Amino acid sequence: xxxxxxxxxxxxxxxAVAGNDFFLIIAMLLPVAALLGFITIxxxxxxxxxxxxxxxxxxKTGPMGQGPGLHAGKWGLLQPVADGIKLFIKEDIIPASxxxxxxxxxxxxxxxxxxxxxxxxxxGEKIIIVDMNIGIxxxxxxxxxAVIALILAGWSSNNKWALFGGMRSxxxxxxxxxxxxxxxxxxxxxxxxLNMQEIIAYQEGGLFNWIIFDNPFMPIVFVIFFIxxxxxTNRTPFDLPESESELVAGFVTEYSGTRYxxxxxxxxxxxxxxxxxxxxxxxxxxxxxxxxxxxTPAWSVFWMISKTFFLIFVMIWVRWTVPRLRVxxxxxxxxxxxxxxxxxxxxxVAIWIVVIG
Amino acid sequence: MxxxxxxxxxAVSTIAGGMFITLTHLVKAKKGIATLxxxxxxxxRPERNIGxxxxxxxxxxxxxHVDMDDCIGCLKCERACPVDCIKxxxxxxxERGEDIKDVKHVGIxxxxxxxxxxxxxxxxxxxxxxxxxxCTYPCPEECIFxxxxxxxxxxxxxxxxxxxxxxxLIYRFAKxxxxxxxxxxxxxxxxxxx
Amino acid sequence: MGVVHGExxxxxxxxxxxxxxxxxxxxxxxxxxxxxQITPYMGxxxxxxxxxxxxxxxxxxxxxxxxxxxxxxxxMNFGYVVAMERLMEIKVNDRVEHIRVVMAELQRIASHLLCxxxxxxxxxxxxxxxxxxRDRERILDLFELTCGAxxxxxxxxxxxxxxxxPVGFVESTFEFLDYFEPKVDELENILAHNKIxxxxxxxxxxxxxxxxxxxxxxxxxxxxxxxxxxxxKNDPYSIYDRFEFDVPIGEGQKGTVGDCWDRFYVRIIEIRxxxxxxxxxxxxxxxxxxVHQSLPKKIRPxxxxxxxxxxxxxxxxxxxxxxxxxxxxxxxxxxxxxxxALSVLDExxxxxxxxxxxxxxxxxxxxxxxxxx
Numbered sequence: 001x002x003x004x005x006x007x008x009x010x011x012x013x014x015x016a017v018a019g020n021d022f023f024l025i026i027a028m029l030l031p032v033a034a035l036l037g038f039i040t041i042x043x044x045x046x047x048x049x050x051x052x053x054x055x056x057x058x059x060k061t062g063p064m065g066q067g068p069g070l071h072a073g074k075w076g077l078l079q080p081v082a083d084g085i086k087l088f089i090k091e092d093i094i095p096a097s098x099x100x101x102x103x104x105x106x107x108x109x110x111x112x113x114x115x116x117x118x119x120x121x122x123x124g125e126k127i128i129i130v131d132m133n134i135g136i137x138x139x140x141x142x143x144x145x146a147v148i149a150l151i152l153a154g155w156s157s158n159n160k161w162a163l164f165g166g167m168r169s170x171x172x173x174x175x176x177x178x179x180x181x182x183x184x185x186x187x188x189x190x191x192x193x194l195n196m197q198e199i200i201a202y203q204e205g206g207l208f209n210w211i212i213f214d215n216p217f218m219p220i221v222f223v224i225f226f227i228x229x230x231x232x233t234n235r236t237p238f239d240l241p242e243s244e245s246e247l248v249a250g251f252v253t254e255y256s257g258t259r260y261x262x263x264x265x266x267x268x269x270x271x272x273x274x275x276x277x278x279x280x281x282x283x284x285x286x287x288x289x290x291x292x293x294x295x296t297p298a299w300s301v302f303w304m305i306s307k308t309f310f311l312i313f314v315m316i317w318v319r320w321t322v323p324r325l326r327v328x329x330x331x332x333x334x335x336x337x338x339x340x341x342x343x344x345x346x347x348x349v350a351i352w353i354v355v356i357g
Numbered sequence: 358m359x360x361x362x363x364x365x366x367x368a369v370s371t372i373a374g375g376m377f378i379t380l381t382h383l384v385k386a387k388k389g390i391a392t393l394x395x396x397x398x399x400x401x402r403p404e405r406n407i408g409x410x411x412x413x414x415x416x417x418x419x420x421x422h423v424d425m426d427d428c429i430g431c432l433k434c435e436r437a438c439p440v441d442c443i444k445x446x447x448x449x450x451x452e453r454g455e456d457i458k459d460v461k462h463v464g465i466x467x468x469x470x471x472x473x474x475x476x477x478x479x480x481x482x483x484x485x486x487x488x489x490x491x492c493t494y495p496c497p498e499e500c501i502f503x504x505x506x507x508x509x510x511x512x513x514x515x516x517x518x519x520x521x522x523x524x525x526l527i528y529r530f531a532k533x534x535x536x537x538x539x540x541x542x543x544x545x546x547x548x549x550x551x
Numbered sequence: 552m553g554v555v556h557g558e559x560x561x562x563x564x565x566x567x568x569x570x571x572x573x574x575x576x577x578x579x580x581x582x583x584x585x586x587x588q589i590t591p592y593m594g595x596x597x598x599x600x601x602x603x604x605x606x607x608x609x610x611x612x613x614x615x616x617x618x619x620x621x622x623x624x625x626x627m628n629f630g631y632v633v634a635m636e637r638l639m640e641i642k643v644n645d646r647v648e649h650i651r652v653v654m655a656e657l658q659r660i661a662s663h664l665l666c667x668x669x670x671x672x673x674x675x676x677x678x679x680x681x682x683x684x685r686d687r688e689r690i691l692d693l694f695e696l697t698c699g700a701x702x703x704x705x706x707x708x709x710x711x712x713x714x715x716x717p718v719g720f721v722e723s724t725f726e727f728l729d730y731f732e733p734k735v736d737e738l739e740n741i742l743a744h745n746k747i748x749x750x751x752x753x754x755x756x757x758x759x760x761x762x763x764x765x766x767x768x769x770x771x772x773x774x775x776x777x778x779x780x781x782x783x784k785n786d787p788y789s790i791y792d793r794f795e796f797d798v799p800i801g802e803g804q805k806g807t808v809g810d811c812w813d814r815f816y817v818r819i820i821e822i823r824x825x826x827x828x829x830x831x832x833x834x835x836x837x838x839x840x841x842v843h844q845s846l847p848k849k850i851r852p853x854x855x856x857x858x859x860x861x862x863x864x865x866x867x868x869x870x871x872x873x874x875x876x877x878x879x880x881x882x883x884x885x886x887x888x889x890x891x892a893l894s895v896l897d898e899x900x901x902x903x904x905x906x907x908x909x910x911x912x913x914x915x916x917x918x919x920x921x922x923x924x
Contacts, residue, residue: 054677054678056382056383056390057379057382057383057386057678058382058678058681059382059389059390059391059392060390061390061392061394239675240906243675245570245674245675248568317380317383320678321378321379321741322375322675322676322745323676323742323747324675324676324747324906326907368746368747371745374741374744375740378740378741391688417699418698439607439615487614489614489703491610491705
């Protein structure tokens with residue numbers, strides 16, 4: 001949508017050369033540049049909030065300082081910046097016995113997966129980079145790219161811990177895509193569309209029109225989707241691929257410096273995407289929680305971002321509360337709990353739609 | 358089947374309970390914070406009021422210090438040290454209890470003991486020190502102590518000492534030049550006697 | 552369904568690994584994630600404690616005992632002075648005994664707090680670990696108040712203590728206990744009954760009674776296997792026979808008797824029992840008494856040998872001291888409880904998944920300083 005908007009704008013601005021390919025490329029690149037900037041700023045913000053939330057939960061202050069300089073700024077605000085600078089100026093180490101091309105490829109691949117998913121995220125009523133008619137399907141599809149990157153990272157490091165991490169992540173992410181997908185199928189059934197904006201439009205009219213309150217089964221569906229989302233983004237209690245007390249650092253054991261930073265950033269970018277999808281599919285997207293209350297296009301961005309950030313906060317909160325599952329328990333949870341209940345929900349909601357809706 | 362659902366129920370309830378506990382910590386963050394901003398704030402050192410006879414107790418573990426003017430060179434601390442980090446060398450003073458100006462030797466301690474020995478070397482290797490405090494108890498003149506404590510007014514506590522070089526952590530308490538000075542004095546004395 | 556066997560892989564856990572609690576190297580043979588054999592290699596922290604003791608005087612051994620089990624230095628001091636006093640037939644006065652018991656039990660709380668916290672950390676729960684450390688700091692503050700040191704005290708001496716407790720110690724200890732008791736409940740609520748932790752630890756690494764006894768496992772690990780054996784009750788030393796407390800044993804509440812969860816939970820109950828003992832000891836502590844009263848002028852035990860055992864947070868700590876009549880011990884041998892706990896690892900850990908092995912290792916609560924000595 002935004003791409004079309006910029007393209008049209010450029011054409012109107014320069015009518016003499018209207019419609020050439022150069023404008024199309026600019027119209028495509030501009031939002032991507034804005035997106036990269038957004039991810040960077042969001043990365044700083046979310047890393048800072050992760051540090052601070054965890055610190056407050058653990059009765060610590062977290063990074064603190066009285067001003068720039070040796071300290072990390074007022075209230076440690078510059079800590080993520082300092083971390084970033086530290087990671088980017090570190091020596092780039094590639095282990096001698098690593099599979100070099102794959103080792104280099106893996107971080108790029110995971111970042112591409114995270115970045116391309118952003119394209120279909122509806123940031124606001126008017127702000128969505130490409131409004132695809134299969135938006136939700138596209139995000140799920142692109143999100144699977146991460147698993148390839150994780151296996152590559154685990155395999156190419158030529159390290160036993162990394163191999164364990166890579167194998168665990170492959171099993172985990174592929175398994176948990178199923179309950180996540182089943183949960184979204186229910187949403188698609190209700191909204192009868194794959195388009196993100198149409199799913200949001202379906203939830204128009206306040207809190208109780210949101211899909212999560214649509215029928216009695218939806219809260220369960222939402223919980224299943226959210227927990228599967230945690231598993232897909234490798235967050236605790238499902239951080240088995242990089243479980244630090246077992247596998248040292250899992251698939252990132254051999255990564256350092258910039259490459260590690262990219263893995264790190266991708267994890268947080270994935271968190272945003274998956275939270276945005278959850279907010280879109282269950283919590284009304286950019287809709288205001290009350291009918292006719294601050295329901296303008298400008299406020300829509302605020303609602304979307306705040307809903308997404310609330311879900312990210314819950315992810316952080318869960319991470320600093322619960323222990324980690326074991327591999328077989330992870331699979332047990334997926335195949336014996338989530339998938340049966342998820343399938344039951346699909347049938348139940350289908351009957352609900354036919355009988356009541 | 359019942360177990361299946363009861364398991365799910367306990368999982369949800371216990372995790373929700375745990376999350377409630379962490380949330381209360383998050384909400385009450387201001388009250389519960391236990392950390393200090395180290396260089397600006399310091400943990401208040403407990404006030405040690407031993408009650409009786411506090412002068413004979415030294416309940417501080419910090420850098421060792423020696424008041425050389427009081428040291429009589431009895432080697433008791435050297436013998437007490439379990440890690441041998443104290444090295445003392447002494448020379449016999451020409452006259453018991455008399456000052457020797459050349460090496461700034463003080464003949465009588467603050468307790469009134471007349472010194473028979475001149476300490477020519479008193480090295481404490483703080484890299485080896487295990488802070489067991491065993492050397493401070495046998496000292497008859499209470500001249501070796503950990504900084505702070507009963508001597509806190511004279512020597513404020515120093516447990517954060519650091520040096521850029523490892524060899525700087527060997528503290529040499531004997532006054533510089535004592536060894537050579539004493540050798541000269543003793544040589545002259547033997548010449549006179551000869 | 553048959554079990555598929557793949558190629559076995561040898562994996563070195565440690566010596567630098569987040570979950571080995573010090574410098575321990577575990578060589579494990581794994582088939583996929585299933586561990587078939589665990590071989591612990593220790594000695595990375597060997598400091599010749601026993602040989603060193605033969606070259607220093609009796610009182611100089613005490614700072615070295617501190618450094619064996621650095622998480623429960625008071626208890627290590629206690630064991631040594633109990634042995635020495637038995638050898639020299641010294642009877643210390645009641646005030647000293649009370650102070651020693653208070654210190655040893657405070658140390659037990661501190662050590663168990665760290666163990667339960669680290670067990671959670673091994674299973675991925677970071678927050679309870681820091682809460683446990685926060686409360687442990689308060690105990691270390693009390694120790695600092697008493698003897699100036701926070702970790703390695705050299706507080707208990709043969710025939711007494713290095714100095715008396717300061718004015719206000721009793722009050723601040725009561726204050727700490729009042730603050731601390733709700734925190735134990737919190738720790739238990741967030742950790743012990745959490746479904747994920749129960750899943751991770753119940754029925755895992757079961758140590759049956761007979762295995763525990765035949766390997767010589769002692770302390771909370773033995774009690775978790777259902778054996779009511781506590782030297783404070785069974786062979787009372789010092790004045791433990793005067794206090795009322797229970798010896799918690801593993802009951803298999805969430806799984807089998809002797810599993811990781813029992814080993815973890817026994818420690819939480821023991822913290823509460825220690826609080827009970829401290830309250831009693833502080834209440835009945837005599838106001839008068841010189842802690843240096845029975846301090847020998849020179850420690851020169853008669854010819855002979857002694858073996859004395861005490862209950863540290865990790866189990867039976869035994870000191871065998873042989874004297875040839877000189878001020879330097881002829882032989883000091885330490886029976887360390889963590890060593891036996893580590894030796895049972897292969898027996899109870901083989902056959903579990905890699906994650907479980909680290910959970911089992913965490914539940915055994917080993918301290919490498921004591922194992923390597």
